[in-house]
Amino acid sequence: MTKILALSGSSRRDSLNQKLLDRAVLGAREAGAEVTPIRLSDFALPIYDADWEAEHGVRKARRSLRPARRHKAC
Secondary structure (H helix, E strand, O other), rough: OOOEEOOOOOOOOOOHHHHHHHHHHHHHHOOEEEEEEEEEOOOOOOOOOOHHHHOOOOOHHOOOOHHHHOOOOO
């Protein structure tokens, strides 16, 4: 039996990528695969979360990178 771990690169609640993945999971299961879907938002990972940022603002760690962006590598 084919085993698949399915995850989308987006953690947004209404992500089109997640919706497409959900459909693909159904199709793979119908074809006989064993599929384990996971959502990145269920894990405490250092990932970009547009929904969180819209509700809480830019994370402090991200703001600290702004001065570094001004310096271009030679």
